[in-house]
Amino acid sequence: MKIGVLGAGQLGRMLALAGYPLANRFTFLDTTGHPSAGIGEVMIDTDRRHLEEFLERVDLVTYEFEHLPVSLVQAIEEHKPVHPSSEAIRVCQNRAEEKALFDRLGIPTPAYRLVESAEALEAAARELGTPVVAKSVTEGYDGKGQAVLKDPAEAADAWHAINHPRLIVEAFVDFVREVSIIAVRGRDGEVAFYPMAENVHVDGILRYSVAPLPDLDAAIQQTADGYIRALLDELDYVGVLTLELFQTRDGGLMANEMAPRVHNSGHWTMDGAVTSQFENHLRAIQGLPLGDTAARLPTCMVNVIGREGDPAELLAIEDAHLHRYDKSERAGRKLGHVNLVAPTHDALLEKVRACAALLPDAPEPRFSFEE
Amino acid sequence: MKIGVLGAGQLGRMLALAGYPLANRFTFLDTTGHPSAGIGEVMIDTDRRHLEEFLERVDLVTYEFEHLPVSLVQAIEEHKPVHPSSEAIRVCQNRAEEKALFDRLGIPTPAYRLVESAEALEAAARELGTPVVAKSVTEGYDGKGQAVLKDPAEAADAWHAINHPRLIVEAFVDFVREVSIIAVRGRDGEVAFYPMAENVHVDGILRYSVAPLPDLDAAIQQTADGYIRALLDELDYVGVLTLELFQTRDGGLMANEMAPRVHNSGHWTMDGAVTSQFENHLRAIQGLPLGDTAARLPTCMVNVIGREGDPAELLAIEDAHLHRYDKSERAGRKLGHVNLVAPTHDALLEKVRACAALLPDAPEPRFSFEE
Structure with a gap:
């Protein structure tokens, strides 16, 4: 089985190390220009020109990184099986979608508000009670695109620091x-x-x-x-x-x-x-x-x-x-x-x-x- | 650390799988024309033309296969560290050398004789008492180049079947x-x-x-x-x-x-x-x-x-x-x-x-x- 991996970092590397004993072969598609997997075949594709070639080489596609354009993954799904599906990516890469899913399935989460301005951020901080944590709804990971507000008055600074049009504001959990x-x-x-x-x-x-x-x-x-x-x-x-x-x-x-x-x-x-x-x-x-x-x-x-x-x-x-x-x-x-x-x-x-x-x-x- | 491996079969493959987590990189030198490692960089070198290039790419050399020309390994040792050494290869690829080493170190072995003709094989079988096992002193592995003699009279057939100028004849061990x-x-x-x-x-x-x-x-x-x-x-x-x-x-x-x-x-x-x-x-x-x-x-x-x-x-x-x-x-x-x-x-x-x-x-x- 020839497995295509979107992303070429350490997670892809460790997938490959686990997959060789299953007789899998790996091709990585790196869209960052900085792959680090160091194993298998790595295709650098910063302009989507190599996607077709990548798909020709693989039987099945997975990914090690969910901050991918959903449209890219949907396009791939038309040619090869992708697991997990683009729907999982769509939900997981957007904190608002993710929270809505948790709510729908009855999975408890910290109280939260969605805001689209510094003023709304300040109001949400007041309503939820500080401290609150504000996060961009997309693309944040490993603590990036986040700020902690100890006081609603910090809303303007936090808004500019995160610099994203839509934030999720969460109450602190003890x-x-x-x-x-x-x-x-x-x-x-x-x-x-x-x-x-x-x-x-x-x-x-x-x-x-x-x-x-x-x-x-x-x-x-x-x-x-x-x-x-x-x-x-x-x-x-x-x-x-x-x-x-x-x-x-x-x-x-x-x-x-x-x-x-x-x-x-x-x-x-x-x-x-x-x-x-x-x-x-x-x-x-x-x-x-x-x-x-x-x-x-x-x-x-x-x-x-x-x-x-x-x-x-x-x-x-x-x-x-x-x-x-x-x-x-x-x-x-x-x-x-x-x-x-x-x-x-x-x-x-x-x-x-x-x-x-x-x-x-x-x-x-x-x-x-x-x- | 860039590791060079002489041989490119499954043992080399499994060495590489164990070595990636140690940040090792692997280059294999295959002298058979049929590598199967399927990982790292594999250089096919059936005419010793690529040896220099191989050595330039690696810091350290090891091997997954001991049936290599000792002269090749000695030549490599002049340029890069080789572990285990060519001396280990020299001894291990020759059953007569190996037995002599066991004897010298007081490690018990089955009784044995070295023979260089069908007649000597027959005499050894008689002396040790059949059944005996006859093996070419070099290059045999996985049961190749061996024969069991149930009777000294089978010596001529065994000699021709093994087709090697020097054999070791061993008594059976219960x-x-x-x-x-x-x-x-x-x-x-x-x-x-x-x-x-x-x-x-x-x-x-x-x-x-x-x-x-x-x-x-x-x-x-x-x-x-x-x-x-x-x-x-x-x-x-x-x-x-x-x-x-x-x-x-x-x-x-x-x-x-x-x-x-x-x-x-x-x-x-x-x-x-x-x-x-x-x-x-x-x-x-x-x-x-x-x-x-x-x-x-x-x-x-x-x-x-x-x-x-x-x-x-x-x-x-x-x-x-x-x-x-x-x-x-x-x-x-x-x-x-x-x-x-x-x-x-x-x-x-x-x-x-x-x-x-x-x-x-x-x-x-x-x-x-x-x-």
């Missing part, structure tokens, strides 16, 4: 932790759920993900499973879907956002789960049976951001698995990750601290389940 | 099972040992490897560790070395042969060990710390030979990990393998039987530790 649920749905509708992960973000960038969680009530996992299943079924979705949630003090879950693809908060599955998110995505889109999503052992994914650590020092940690993306260093750039695996969560936390100490720009690791 | 020990030695002399595997061959081709073994006395593992450590240290070896042994009825071990590379009997480590043989080979040759060689769970590698099974059926087995080499079907050809992982050896054997039933040419799985 959450205990940020979590995510990753699930995969096959072409036959079969669904499998990974154990939920706790995610630690700093400045909007994911730094740590731990799974499974030592203190997670099974009922909460089931609630999350139900939410993501509703999304998967509603979208007639095929492949891996990620839903980021806030867990509140009373144990409730509120949806933050979703991503129609393999996700950084699922990288722990490469070394910590029976089947990785990458392999399961590929199994799903090819109509193969889904693999077991169970965790083997407590695992923590530590992102390598901005600057790399010494590989020899990182690999000297027992049961540490280094995943470098072969990219050059740049502030805020995801350069790789380290998966740490341990028999207990206490042993895991020790390793995470040892690993963080070896990474120049790693924040202090802190998790909600620590004593 | 073994309980065939096992292998795989170890890895770093550039600093650090050594790590994998748990021994039981290997089932049919017609000289490996079909099943199971590790760890439920009935293996720790003292036997230590004996094997000692043998392979002696070889590693004697050869000042860097990388993965494989030693195939017979385990006799009294628990003793006799060396059969060794391979200076990652080995089919170590493929189980890809899904069953903390660190795969491929990653550990790459760690070793780059001077990185070695990874943990412990097994996570009982694992069986099932080779896919000649004809493939239906991937969907194979992947429906729980905790089955398919590794296809993306090669076309041909009788006796290694097309892939399936790693099966289970919490107990009993559960594992059930999976192995289920898997074998899905492979058109798989022999009945039988292991020494079954009741």
Whole structure:
């Protein structure tokens, strides 16, 4: 099976690494001019001139990046199967659409307003009660295109800083932790759920993900499973879907956002789960049976951001698995990750601290389940 | 680190899959005209014209195939580091050299004679007592270039069938099972040992490897560790070395042969060990710390030979990990393998039987530790 991937970054690279053993071959279509996958065949196409050639080379199309023109994906769907579909992209790349879908399916979210002016932003901040977070409805990710308003009077500055015609304004949630649920749905509708992960973000960038969680009530996992299943079924979705949630003090879950693809908060599955998110995505889109999503052992994914650590020092940690993306260093750039695996969560936390100490720009690791 | 690999088959492919996460890049030098790696950059060089270009592209050279001209590897060593060294190749590609080394290091082997004529073969068969196995001293692998003599009178036929000027003639060993020990030695002399595997061959081709073994006395593992450590240290070896042994009825071990590379009997480590043989080979040759060689769970590698099974059926087995080499079907050809992982050896054997039933040419799985 020849698989075409829209986007050519580290997610595509890791898809390919999972797909070679399934006898898949990969062609990437990069529309940015800066591909980093470094594997398979990479076609740079900044002017849509190579699309036809790309489509001739592949049997099936998927993507590693949802901020694609929906029209492009719809055009591709007329020639080749695309999983997940353009409809998933359309919904996921627009926060207003996404919230409307959450509302329709009864998935709780923070209170929100849509605004189209600085004045409306100020009014929304007043109504929801500050602090609020304002986000452009499209194209924001990893904390870009966002601002926190501590006072409604900051609306004009925030409006100009974000510089987007339509924003979503969300009330702050008094959450205990940020979590995510990753699930995969096959072409036959079969669904499998990974154990939920706790995610630690700093400045909007994911730094740590731990799974499974030592203190997670099974009922909460089931609630999350139900939410993501509703999304998967509603979208007639095929492949891996990620839903980021806030867990509140009373144990409730509120949806933050979703991503129609393999996700950084699922990288722990490469070394910590029976089947990785990458392999399961590929199994799903090819109509193969889904693999077991169970965790083997407590695992923590530590992102390598901005600057790399010494590989020899990182690999000297027992049961540490280094995943470098072969990219050059740049502030805020995801350069790789380290998966740490341990028999207990206490042993895991020790390793995470040892690993963080070896990474120049790693924040202090802190998790909600620590004593 | 840009790694050059001599040979471009499935072992090179799996090395590359393990090396991308270490930010390695791979260039393969294929001297057969039939590369199958399907990853990285493959240079076909049947006339040694591209050797210089190959060497310009790489920092470090390793190989996936030891039946290379020693002179070629020595020539490469004058320009780039080669691990393991040409000395390891020289010894391993000649059964007479190999036996002499085993003898020198006190590693027991079956009784043997070297012969250079049909008459000498007949005399050796008489002296050792039939049955004996006769093998060309060079270039044989996977059961090629071998013959079993049940009677000294078969010497002339065997001599002509093997058609080689120098043979080694070995007494049969009354073994309980065939096992292998795989170890890895770093550039600093650090050594790590994998748990021994039981290997089932049919017609000289490996079909099943199971590790760890439920009935293996720790003292036997230590004996094997000692043998392979002696070889590693004697050869000042860097990388993965494989030693195939017979385990006799009294628990003793006799060396059969060794391979200076990652080995089919170590493929189980890809899904069953903390660190795969491929990653550990790459760690070793780059001077990185070695990874943990412990097994996570009982694992069986099932080779896919000649004809493939239906991937969907194979992947429906729980905790089955398919590794296809993306090669076309041909009788006796290694097309892939399936790693099966289970919490107990009993559960594992059930999976192995289920898997074998899905492979058109798989022999009945039988292991020494079954009741």
